[in-house]
Amino acid sequence: MGESITFWVLAVVSVAAALGLVFSRRAVYSALMLGLIMISLAVLYAVQDAPFLAAVQIIVYTGAVMMLFLFVLMLVGVDSGDSLVETIRGQRFWAIVAGIGFAVLLGLGVGNAMLAAPKGLAEATAAGNVPSLAEQIFTRHVFAFEVTSALLITAALGAMVLAHRERAEAKPTQKDMSRARFVAFGKTGKNPASLPGPGTYARHNAIDMPALLPDGTVSPLSVNRVLARHEAAEGTLDPEVARLLRQEAASEREASTLAEQVADTKPTKPLEEPFEETVGDTEPLVEEDVK
């Protein structure tokens, strides 16, 4: 009686979860549904006199395999939805028809088979489930068991080889990054130093609080543009910050129009060229100095 109650509860749960696995839009939901199915199957194993397999199912499947699935899911992009384009016309429909037909055929076949009452494992596992299984694995199936170890080692090596990525170029050193910063400074005037900290006179270091310069004024470099836009939309932007940002935007516009005018007057010589030339000239010198 207890077994049939367990069976019916878990059968409904696992079939519903399997349908959810197949038809849910988000891959993470599918993974959670798969975890639910595996746990209910583990309970079904335990009910059917297979406590060792139930434990292995929980440890290997819900522990290791599901963790791996979720790990790769997060790596590969959780929000990569399924494309709804059918590459083969009517494939979805016929796949579902084939699945239902397969289930009906198998179910009818199994239902029609005349099965004797289950013999039960009491005789086979007289010494207990785990010792009896161990005896089977280490005597009759010992060769398969040894081959399994080779399989696992090959799988581990294969995963390492497949997931390993050779670096195409050397990792940028601190020197390279510093040089890139100063090249950017020469080209665009981007500040090579780090952004200003909260400042000595700051009363907050939250990200929406602008840094204060030594004279107590706001440093426009430290204003987070996204948050400032958000605050301006809400009407909570500090008026001083708003004035600074407006001023900066105006000066940027001026600079860009100036650059356009310069470009119009001298179309053959872009502005960046002299900077690049000087940078190119100085670089080898620096390297020789270091050597």
Next chain:
Amino acid sequence: MTTHYLVLSALLFAIGGVGVLVRRNAIVVFMCVELMLNACNLAFVTFARQNGSLDGQVIAFFVMIVAAAEVVIGLAIIVTIFRTRRSASVDDASLLKH
């Protein structure tokens, strides 16, 4: 009771098969393959009890080992394909077709 377990196993296997055919996301397809393997394991365990022999449980144990190795390699392949194609869809890996 054995019949019930076998029918449940067949249902789960069929649902997994439909998932493999219907879904495009390689990871979800892979999960459906795992579901099919699990359904087979349920049948093995059921038959072990039906026939009063531990062989079914031993085979289910080996299936679990092979499934674990298969998941490791399969997910590594999916990650490698994703790195080169920027997509986990099985439709996009069609280089051999052209």
